[in-house]
Amino acid sequence: MSALTGRSAHPAGERNHNAGSSGVPLNGSLSDSIWSMYLSEAERYDKEISGGWKDDAGGVLVFTALFSATVAAFIIESYKRLSPDSGDETVLLLKQISLQLSGLRDPTSTIPPLTATPSFAPSGSIICVNVLWFLTFLISITCALAATLVQQWARQYLQPLSISVAPRERARVRSFIFLGAESYNMSGVVEMIPTLLHISVFLFLCGLVVFLFTISKPIAIVICVFTASFLYGYLLLTISSGVYTAWPYRTPFASWSWSLLLLTLHSMRDQIRFIEVVVRRVFLRVSRNPEGVQTRVPYLAELGGLVDRAITTQTLLQKMGWQKIITLQALQASAHVDAEGFKWMLETTALSNEQLQTFVAGIPGELVVHMMHPSVHRATSRGDVFSQVLHDLLNTHSASGLGDDTRSERLRTCTGAIYRGALECNVRFPPSSDHSLARHPARPLVAFVKTSALLTEYNGSDPNIRAAVLCIHALLARRTIHDLILHDGGRWPTDTNEAALLRDALPDVQLNDLASAEPALLNMVALSMLATTPESEFRGDVPVMLVDTLSILMNECISDGGNGVQEHFRMLIRKVEGDAGTGFEGSVDVLQALLLRAFPPTPPTT
Helix, strand or coil: HHHHCCCCCEEEEECCCCCCCCCCCCCCCCCCCHHHHHHHHHHHHHHHHHHHHHHHHHHHHHHHHHHHHHHHHHHHHHEEEEEEEEHHHHHHHHHHHHHHHHHHHHCCCCCCCCCCCCCCCCCHHHHHHHHHEEEEEHHHCCCCCCCHHHHHHHHHHHHHHCCCHHHHHHHHHHHHHHHEEEEEECHHHHHHHHHHHHHHHHHHHHHHHHHCCCCCHHHHHHHHHHHHHHHHHHHHHHHHHHCCCCCCCCCCHHHHHHHHHHHHHHHHHHHHHHHHHHHHHHHHCCCCCCCCCCCHHHHHHHHHHHHHHHHHHHHHHHHCHHHHHHHHHHCCCHHHHHHHHHHHHHHHHCCCCCHHHHHHHCCHHHHHHHHHHCCCCCCCCHHHHHHHHHHHHHHCCCCCCCHHHHHHHHHHHHHHHHHHHHHHHHHHHCCCCCCCCCCCCCCCHHHCCCHHHHHCCCCCHHHHHHHHHHHHHHHHHHEEEEEEEEHHCCCCCCCHHHHHHHHHHCCCCCCCHHHHHHHHHHHHHHHHHHCCHHHHCCCCCCHHHHHHHHHCCCCCCCCCCHHHHHHHHHHHHHHHHCCCCCHHHHHHHHHHHHHHCCCCCCCCCC
């Protein structure tokens, strides 16, 4: 009964003996594997965060050592100006002695009296310079001491976790230490040290400008311009980290800039609403039809919407923190982010042909489309990396050292990836979409198909490869035709690859009659494959590939459940059965078999 209820079966005395100060028993019924799992994740996190503390502290120590020596050298020169210069006093006394000696040689001359040394008071600029530089030196030394303490704290944070006790007791100790560090914001204290160090640099630069004005004004102006440019760039980096979440150039003042930016956005929103109310009142007074005046001013309403979205982002940024909000926005980003990551991997990593084949076989169609397009975030395009990988795999499938099965599998992998991309061009990126790739998503795929001679060189005797190649050409031709009709007025394509693809896929279609091309594509797939190939020869995903292609050619988008596809496919079967003499008669059995293999009936439940 105790195992089911979770209550302890120990007597009261033993339970109290094993309980902690809170009365919660340390020897509960949870197995040690749970605590070990927790300790494994906690150890990884603790080592990572303590290592970060040590690295930050090490960087601070190196910088403060150099910076403090530099500041001390300037202080040695500046603090002398706070007291009278002994050299000036010596010159004054020597001048007085010289005058008195000259008076003794000429009895008629009057010996000038000794003049008192003028009182000394340092100028305001010198006092300001010394204040700034001494503050800089003290802050730098304080940061060095704090960095040393952080290194010691990081070691002390991990030391109690290495005790040799039971896993559940180590987990209790770890949680106790972690909650203490979190409650007293140890991470915030560590992040404050670079902030103070940056402040000391700003104070030093300000003091340097003031000091140079007391020596040489032209030099001071040059240094002042440089310092102002540096501070402006630093301020720009700080503010940009609050505007652009993926901004990599964060400064220690970024969190402060988020609060300031949020206040500014709230003020902007209030001003926009006030202006909108004033404009609407003016329209109501001058309009002859007050009831027709819109409640919101269009341009101001759009601007207000942008400000509201920015306020929402900044509020989340303050509540969740930079790491959590960037993770959230990254997960909400489009697939081009994943495509850029894969392009980087292919560009920088030397993978074997077997690894590349596994990689290509697992890429979904949407990523194929994105990876075939050039990058929009870099000056040097990575658009040809994935195409080159496919070319290399296609070129090595006929290598002498490969077996027949390996060659066929490599060829099916490449054609399968291109097919998935061609299918996505017709499903995920419709011509009417506002997606950035919606205008010509198939163009890079068409270029690859033509440069690789996919229709002629690899269209061999294997019916599965031949079916995949025909489906690729049909889908790419269909998408190209739709783009030409929608964006280019139905004119024949000026792109040579697109024109060659349409001539190969549609040899009997007139150049000025693209509207009749889609039925011809349906005939190409059905007559070229289904009427001449038994259904039993199709293996793997080829039946589903043919069903999806024919459904797309019948203007039916692929849905998750496939109900619409099945219905349109049955309509095609009924059309073939009813149209005698069209050449489809031999395809009825194949169509029916393909439909059953693509959408097998659900077994009845017992």
